[in-house]
Amino acid sequence: MKTENKDFLPFAMPILGQEEIDEVVDTLKSGWITNGPKTKKFSEKIKAYLNCRNAIPVGSCTFGLHLSLRALGIKEGDEVITTPFTFLATVNSILYQRATPVFVDIMKENYNIDPNKIEEKITEKTKAIIPVHHSGNPCDMDKIMKIADENNLLVIEDAAHSIGAEYKGKKLGLIGNVGCYSFYPTKSMTTSEGGAVVTNDDSLAEKIELLSFNGADRNAWKRESSKGSWYYEILDLGYKYYMTDVQAAIGLHQLDKLDEFIRIREKCARLYNKLFSDVPEVSIPKVVDDCKPARHLYPIIIDTESLKIGRDEFMIKLKDMGVGSSVHFIPMHMQPYYKKRFGFNDNDYPNSKWVFERIISIPLHAKMNDEDVIDVVEKIKSIIESERI
Ligand SMILES: *Cc1c(COP(=O)(O)O)cnc(C)c1O
Numbered sequence: 001m002k003t004e005n006k007d008f009l010p011f012a013m014p015i016l017g018q019e020e021i022d023e024v025v026d027t028l029k030s031g032w033i034t035n036g037p038k039t040k041k042f043s044e045k046i047k048a049y050l051n052c053r054n055a056i057p058v059g060s061c062t063f064g065l066h067l068s069l070r071a072l073g074i075k076e077g078d079e080v081i082t083t084p085f086t087f088l089a090t091v092n093s094i095l096y097q098r099a100t101p102v103f104v105d106i107m108k109e110n111y112n113i114d115p116n117k118i119e120e121k122i123t124e125k126t127k128a129i130i131p132v133h134h135s136g137n138p139c140d141m142d143k144i145m146k147i148a149d150e151n152n153l154l155v156i157e158d159a160a161h162s163i164g165a166e167y168k169g170k171k172l173g174l175i176g177n178v179g180c181y182s183f184y185p186t187k188s189m190t191t192s193e194g195g196a197v198v199t200n201d202d203s204l205a206e207k208i209e210l211l212s213f214n215g216a217d218r219n220a221w222k223r224e225s226s227k228g229s230w231y232y233e234i235l236d237l238g239y240k241y242y243m244t245d246v247q248a249a250i251g252l253h254q255l256d257k258l259d260e261f262i263r264i265r266e267k268c269a270r271l272y273n274k275l276f277s278d279v280p281e282v283s284i285p286k287v288v289d290d291c292k293p294a295r296h297l298y299p300i301i302i303d304t305e306s307l308k309i310g311r312d313e314f315m316i317k318l319k320d321m322g323v324g325s326s327v328h329f330i331p332m333h334m335q336p337y338y339k340k341r342f343g344f345n346d347n348d349y350p351n352s353k354w355v356f357e358r359i360i361s362i363p364l365h366a367k368m369n370d371e372d373v374i375d376v377v378e379k380i381k382s383i384i385e386s387e388r389i
Contacts, residue, residue, distance in 0.1 A: 054198065069094065075099060113131055137294075138172055141168075157172060164188065213238060265364055
């Protein structure tokens, strides 16, 4: 028996239960619907889950990345190294700080930044590296942290896909100076829109939290005891980037379910791996040894050279057969805005371009079972059979 998606299997979907619904209703009825007790509780829960010192819930991972760069002092004239093979948030957070993104190409086998190409891009202006763990599959953090140490660079992990993933026993997001998770609806767990910044650096966390609340110190009234709780002091140019209790209400229960979500996705991913092992036209993402990936996505590479159709047509055929898919990502250097601003050429980052032209994220979420996986693989095989050159 396939799961309830009888006619169409989406590539990702939010999985929400009665617990989330009840908690949101409870929040709405409480009268406290912006940042408050539930966000505080969500923060405590994330800290306990990750066993880390600080977790700051924010309105999105984009906000989290921007706050992290700002709090770490990234500013105009600085260069920040990352990959073009990412969501726009990674690059925009650098641009919001008027710093310059410097791209390093990815590796074809796992779509993550190639650590061997980082050093050649380091200049006196380089201040930080933002590794993006594609689909919750860890970057080579040993090499990246070594390069960062030797060159005195900060590391901000774009762990948007990666809550719950581990690299050699360490949680992704907590290996660099700071890490950012996304709770967007298609991500591993959701709060509708939302994200969290995590770090074991207390003073950095304090800065990030202050900046997320408009730069306003809401505890100032405790010092100025003659004043009431209405009193606050603005200490910095901050942003209205905090999470609301409505979002946190969802997150409280999603976090309880996260390990189960990951377990099911891992099970499906392993079955995909097995079933694709005798399909030479399909390459599967390579996971680094000693790691526990979050399996946010299951991206495959289609060998378009051996087929009569390209990736786009392949996706349309899949859709016609009731299988959803998507592309992660359209490389940033191939997007009109960045091309115009930085004069990029499509061929500047050949691996990113190569992967982009062949990659497909096929269905992977915790509502799937073995039957669904087998069905998707059968359909992919049938397209390959009929389109083989
Ligand atoms: C989704 C995503 C983000 C941004 O997350 P939001 O919560 O939507 O702001 C950042 N980086 C990567 C790699 C992403 O996929």
